[in-house]
Amino acid sequence: KNFYFHQALDWRAVIRAIFVNLKSGTIRQGGSTITQQVAKTAFLTPERTFTRKIKEIILAYWLEKKFSKDEILDSYLNLVPYGSNAYGVEAASQIYFAKSAKDLSLAESAYLASLPKAPTYYSPWGVHQGELEQRKNYILEKMSELNFIDQEEKIRARTAKVKFEPQSLGLIKAPHFVLMVKDYLVNKYGEETVTNGGLKAITSLDWELQQIAEQVVLEGAQRNTELYQGKNAALVAQDAKTGQILALVGSKDYFDVENEGNFNVAVQGLRQPGSALKPFVYLTAFKKGYAPESVIFDVPTNFDTTGWMPYQPENFDNLFRGPVNFRQALGQSLNLPSVKVLYLAGLNDSLKTLSDFGITTLNDPLRFGLSLVLGGGEIKLVELVDAFASLAQEGIRHNQVFILKIEDKNGKVLEKYADIAVQIADPQYARLVNNILSDAETRHGLFQNSFNLTIFPDREVALKTGTTEDFRDAWAFGYTPSFAVGVWAGNNNNAPMQKQAGSILAALPMWHDFLSQVFEKYPDKIPFKSFNEPEVVEEVKLMLNGQFIIQENNQSTTHSILYFVDKNDPLGPIPSYPENDPQFKNWEQGVKLWLLNHPEFFMGITM
Structure with a gap:
């Protein structure tokens, strides 16, 4: 924009760069004009030092005295790197579009003009294609502001479908x-x-x-x-x-x-992980005092407590198994029990565990609910592999x-x-998870023919x-x-x-x-x-130790785990008022309906 008006340097950009560089103690910003870029590309080594910057400025003044602006711009267009070993706009045009620069469309030209700022970062074959698109549109906007193109040309170039040539990486x-x-x-x-x-x-x-x-x-x-x-x-x-x-x-x-x-x-x-996050939720539950033997009811349950929209997850095979322990629920990847385990473990505490294990994409608790354990978030493959590697190393x-x-x-x-x-988790809790996930007998029901x-x-x-x-x-x-x-x-x-x-x-x-x-x-x-x-570890508390049948009024009976356990203090006393838990009513109702529909399963047990 200011190339034809400055004398080698853009002093406003230089002052801004000096301020940033002095603050950081290193060369972070260059404030370079096109003339300076020609100087450093043609004559200087790539080290980012203050000495080289001074040489660059001296050479830029020399270039401005020796050559016309058009000659300097021509040199720039023939020297500047565009990435993929392309130096100069003609080479870049051939590599990215398989055509001469004189045959480029406005949209293609804007893409090429985007690259010199950071050729690797903005590479059309790289991972920052969205940022490349934004930079292309920025350039078109500036061209419109400076009256190089009109509004219609700008809009047409913004929406044009541009096809890049496949990248040739040779023997890489x-x-x-x-x-x-x-x-x-x-x-x-x-x-x-x-x-x-x-x-x-x-x-x-x-x-x-x-x-x-x-x-x-x-x-x-x-x-x-x-x-x-x-x-x-x-x-x-x-x-x-x-x-x-x-x-x-x-x-x-x-x-x-x-x-x-x-x-x-x-x-x-x-990508959404499905149930791949379950092990870390169960590990969080183990931290709080639950055990692989702890019992939870795999029965139809509505987890909504607002009356607005029912949330009733199902298992992968649409079956419900009644009372199952944590080992079975995790080993067979049962969805409904795992939602209950997430509730018991606590959403925020489970997210903290995932963060400790290296997952960086689930850092907003307000975005997630009980569906997190079934894949209600997004993760990166490389991070989740790292998390499982930490499990392998016992925390x-x-x-x-x-x-x-x-x-x-x-x-x-x-x-x-x-x-x-x-050490991000107690080895005991990681060993419990490892013991379950490596238990071939437990997983058999999940994989069956596979x-x-x-x-x-x-x-x-x-x-x-x-x-x-x-x-x-x-x-x-x-x-x-x-x-x-x-x-x-x-x-x-x-x-x-x-x-x-x-x-x-x-x-x-x-x-x-x-x-x-x-x-x-x-x-x-x-x-x-x-x-x-x-x-x-010998658990003594009902439900936590695998026992779920009790005697009341000389009759056998059972309840949901929330009847026996305060989720905020699972190893503490049995809650005096379990109905104060917002999920208690729904979980109890699920157990009652299950018993009514399966009298043979708990013969002699009443509610």
Whole structure:
């Protein structure tokens, strides 16, 4: 906007940049004009130092005296980096649109004009496509304000459908992982340093595991496409002992432009987890004094206490089992009992547990209710794998990493991995969850005909799956004491999969295939080890200890757990006025109706 009017420098921008840089102690803002950018691109190294900035200013004044504004602008358009090794607008036009710059439309030109500010960040093949769209529209708005285009041209360019050429990454391996690393480096060290500074990054990627993961995801997504119209999948594998990501596949095919293959679902995707969060809710309940033997009634129950809209969740098989204990409810992923467990554990306390385990996307308690335990929130695959890795480590969380060391061009170490381990949950409570999720006998009723996909010869593996409403997302998470892996299957556009393709059909086969191959080909990568047994604690309180039948007036009877337990003090005395709990009436009614409809189940018991 001011290029043709300033003399090499835009002093307002310089003063603003000086203020920001002095405050931070480093070069955070440049305040560079087009002339300065030509100077640093053509003549200077990429280090961000005050000395280089002074040289840049001197060179900019020299350029302004030596060349005309049009000549400087021409140099800028031929020198500036546009990302993907494209320097200059003509090279960028060929790479992104396969045409000469003189043949670009207004919309295409606006996209290219968006890139020099931050080529990697705004890359049309990257994860910030929404931000690229906003920057393109900003440029069109400025062009309109400065009368380079009229309103009609602006609106037409804003709404034009622009197709980018597929990205060519040549021989690059693990593209989602590599570009995730590059994105981190650019954000930390700047575009110039990453492009020209000779940085060397050593990552945690295990290429042997990555190859298996890519093959499994590609074949699994192809199978799901044919059978269920589930066109995409993602996988993350992590060393639970160190927090290091060993394999990461963000989609079935990075180059599948039609299905947004370049979008990294594993890291950027916000998807509903179905019942995959249940283990962390049960762990919260165990913290409060409940036990795997504690009894809860799996009976039709309305959880609404306002009279406005009934909330009556059902189990995956539409069956109700009557009294079940926490072990059965979690091991068989029963929905209705799990909603009750969330109520007993407390929504805020459960969200705190999830936050402690590294889930960053559920930080607004006002958004969630009892449906949270059935998937009423959005999470990232990479974070939930990290959470299960912390369960595997008995409540110890290691900082999740994918870069082990970064060196500059002279070999100076800029960053180096250091394991940071924090005990986020009592080992006893994590062991209780691990004991349930690794109990093959308990999970048998859930997986039935697919039970063989949940077990491995001579290996003890914990497993939790999740399926969202309308079969839009399918998940499988599993872990040994030292290794965790998670799989997602679905569609980027959130379209439901067909034929009721939930976790067992769409995600579990990929999860099992990946682990089977790793166990067979590289057994030393995942040591043979069983989970530690939890300490045996004798509960004495009714319902908590598995006993739910009592004698009243010489008759056998039973009640909901809220009759015996104050949810805010489960180990304390039996409530004097259980009816004061807002859920008591609904839960009691559910138990009464169950007994009326199943007299044979509790022969001789009355209410």
